[in-house]
Amino acid sequence: MSVAQTTPPLTLKPASGLIKKFSLTRAKEGVIKGLLFVCASLSLVTTLMIVWMFLTEAVFGIGGNTAFFQEVSLLDFLTDTQWSPQFSEKHFGILPLLCGTVVIAGIGGLIGLPIGLAAAIYLSEYAKPKLRRIIKPLLEILAGVPSVVYGYFALVFITPYVLRPIFQSLLGIDVDVFNAMSAGIVVGVMIIPTVCSLSEDALRSVPGGLREAGYALGSTNFDVSLKVVVPAAFSGIVASFLLAISRAIGETMAVCIGAGLMPRLSLNPFRSMQTMTAYMVNASLGDTPAGTIEYKSLYGVGFMLFLITLGMNILAQRVMKRFREVYE
């Protein structure tokens, strides 16, 4: 906003105060701007550091350090059905970990996505403002509960008091102490606030005119919300689903505590399973020395996780941008 730059060229000599010359104030302004730019670029540096870390530790080692994928071939990593880095015969097949992640995120999604969307529809279409003012902070609190607490809840409440009575006593299915089901349920609860608040934003941005047009044609409240508002906000809803699933995949502590640490390639949700995130926590617990293959496997698994979540986030952004209906 320096005035001197915008002053049109005059034949008259401008007043001395307007000439751009060195002053302490100007120098200070420049320095501050530079400092703020450094702050803003730190986020880029973070990304570069993440990329650098994965490239050097997982893809191609430098300085005499061999990377994970140089020791374990990518084909073995993606197709081997065993994950046993701790055993003497080491296998590094990501499939069991991927299976655990998909099963738990899937259960979480089946629970969290419909409930979150229904809650969003209720809050945006049905609830009175007063009720909204009560429910929104409560949902924020739900979103703020740390994941260790959810893990504890899965282990000491959901498994013994919900899953065991229903599935073991009534239906006769064995339920392990650590099981994917309890972890999936708490992950579902954890993503409810994410889905709800993002979908609600999308639903509320649908202009009232569309709703009124629907009512004018004789629609009931139900018709308007499900056949007019939800389709109109569809891109936002899909984006919220993708973000929520990506959160479910990256979820660590709840899954680690609730589902246990047994890598298993199976679809039975009542057995113990290990996810990619839980493996990373578990491998770091044993204090694996740097340079060993187990230590490097952390980066291999982390890289995989990073790529999956990044892919889903980018997809969500694309969906938002590409298919957004623009209302004036």
Place this chain on the structure above:
Amino acid sequence: MSVPPKLQEPHLARRHRIGKAFEWLCCGSTWFGIVVLGVLLLSVGWKAMTWPAPKAKPAGSPTASTEAQQLSPPLSKKFFTNYHSRNPREAGLLSALWGSLWLTVLVALFSVPIGVGSAVYLEEYSIEGRLKRLIQLNLSNLAGVPSIVYALLGMTAFVKMFGLFHKDEEKTLVVNLLFTTVDVPLPFDRTLISGALTLTLLVLPTVIVASQEALRAVPSSIRIASYALGATQWQTIRHQVIPAAMPGIMTGVILALSRAIGEAAPLMLIGALTYVAYTPGDISNVSDIFKNPQGLLDAPFDKFTAIPLQIYQWINQPKAEYSHVAAAGIVVLLTILLLMNTAAILIRHRFQKQTRW
């Protein structure tokens, strides 16, 4: 008009019934999460106030039952003054409490200036263009990176410093601050500062985005008025824009910090999950600060533990009593988070009412 009303009515009644059922379904879904939250709080609270029932003792032994009654519950005064112990009835979270406090303070010290600075640059200085779009896109991607990846980054960048220092070359840098010296281990290893820096990277996108929104909400008339009075850009930002955006920034910062307090996974990968029987800098109450001011400077380079880590450690203990000790830890953690959330909500409400632009 042409549709005979007779034909429509039975359908209409059914449609309204379906609509009503749908409304109830949605209402139920809304309350589902809140009910789960309630059950969670009740079950954890109940566990935190009781010890497990003693294993079937001979019926006529009055000493056992009276002894159980006299014991204080897991969540008692003792819980805040003891360290972790092999005996679950003596276990407390003193070291974790101070560890979390230090983490919060350090994360706030790092993330507030950097976060607000970035937001100010992006909102006030940067010109619309490729660089700004790139930074924005990068921010939204960083916000979606799982915390365990940040943990890996923290381990690589701060604990090991990208392997710049080889195992046998690990050294201590002595920083001279004129009046005193501080020993800084290089690489940082498993110290508070590594944990704090990792959590800073984790919460930074949240802080930046919240601050950006707060700055965007300040009307441009305030800036223009300030320029008209001859203020420079930085003077305008410093004295007009930031104060006006303060409530929004504070709300965002508090919420981000409350996320940092509850995070366990990043700290775990850094290797903070150890048995720690001291507090950072040997400061375990306020008077220690005056007795041992050097401790304030040494603390960031001490090994540490934090509340969520301590809870995880207790959950993993085989003894049944530790499950109740973990519940007591959870009650403390949730109380802290609840207070911070309430503060954030109150700040938002208070200033929403006061400000009139």
